[in-house]
Amino acid sequence: MAQIIKFFDDIHTMMQNNGDPRTAKWPLMSSPLPTLAICLTYVYLVKVLGPRIMENKKPMELRNVLIYYNFFQVLFSLWLFCEIGMSGWLTGRYNLRCEPVDYSNHPVTIRMVHACWWYYFSKFTEFFDTIFFVLRKKNEHISTLHVIHHGVMPMSVWFGVKFTPGGHSTFFGLINTFVHIVMYTYYLLAALGPQYQKYLWWKKYLTTFQMVQFVAIMVHAFQLLFIDCNYPRAFVWFIGMHAVMFFFLFNEFYKQAYQKKGRIGVTKATVQKGASPNGKLTNGHVTDSAKSTSHTANGYSNSRAADYYVKASPEDLHLRSTSSIKVTAGASEVK
Known part of the structure; x- marks a missing residue:
């Protein structure tokens, strides 16, 4: 028992000594445990408790809720894209080849730090994609891969906000928020009703667009393995391997859904x-x-x-x- 306590104390000390002091006191940033607890609660809710509660109930009609939800996600993603872009990537301030983390308190730098935290927060809002499945009794869509995709992301992004809120890794957020603008626009049109079918011909290309996203993130991350850049090598592997994993998952979905x-x-x-x-x-x-x-x-x-x-x-x-x-x-x- 003493060894277990010491282990967690050492982790806490490491977090405090190596974490970014600018985000140390921000919501959910002091420790990874709250984020981990939320993610585990999400998994239990959508895989066990939710389906059990809905088992003898009628599916909920949530068409209007879906319309408002997807509209919110479009606006939220658009705002995040602008914040991440105007804090560096779309102004010429950031270099695509190598961008170390700026730990200063420059106003533009702090803007990027805030954008990183809000991007982390956005991963919790995406839990509702699955929660709506549960309420509508679409349990066949709550696959293990779907839950992994949503359940892992908040924990993954937490480490970025805790240790490297800015710099090279924020390219992931820039590309991902742009894809989400397009993706939730598609979902919004789909939720509006059958009369919008003629505007939904591009679903296949949206899935391709998502895979291109992960290829771009892979290339952007792994290039630092061959470039002398003052950026943590562990995060290069962390981001790059996430992109590899999601590329193959979406590629498998593409083959199942379209071929x-x-x-x-x-x-x-x-x-x-x-x-x-x-x-x-x-x-x-x-x-x-x-x-x-x-x-x-x-x-x-x-x-x-x-x-x-x-x-x-x-x-x-x-x-x-x-x-x-x-x-x-x-x-x-x-x-």
Whole structure:
């Protein structure tokens, strides 16, 4: 027991001696334990407690809530992008090749430090993406990968705000907030209803854009392994490997969502042209089982993308398991 107490005392001492004094007394910055506790509570809530509470309840209709939430996230991400950009990256003050952390109290530097903390805070607001799944009983979308993606980020960003709030690593925040502006705009359009389907043709390209983001972050971080720059090498690996991990996760999602979707679409087209899944003719008509999946209980056509978004937005771009894709008599139904 004495060894355990000593271990935590040593960690606390290390945090105090090496942490940035400018953020030491800011909310949640004195220790990693509050952030860790919040992340663990989030995991328990969305994976265990929430589904248990909602088990015998009807799914909540949250369309208006989703509209306001996504609109807020667009504005919040836009503000963060401007703050991080105007504190260095978009003014010529920061160097893409090497940007050590500025630990001074210069007004522009302090502006960047504040932007780093608010970026950290934004990772908690993104928990609501999953909470809305729970309230709407979309538990099949709360995959392990989805929860890891959201649950890890606050803890990861905490270390940056604690030790390196500024400099090279803030490029991650600049790119990520820009992607979130685009991403939550897509979610907002999706939540507005089926009449906005014609504006949702670019989902596939948004996923590609997300992967390009991680490639840019990888290159930007790992270049410091070959450049003499006064920036902590541990954070180079930390940020770079995060980008590698998320790139492969999103790449796997891309293959599941679009390549498999393409194969399912071919099967569906075959049925609609008069051939059953086993190759037998059906006199030019879709089989009864296919017809039964063409509309939901609420009257929305499953063949229309916008109908799905009204019911399930904004989860489609989040990580999920391949088991959520079902094929019924040649007609695809994504839950």
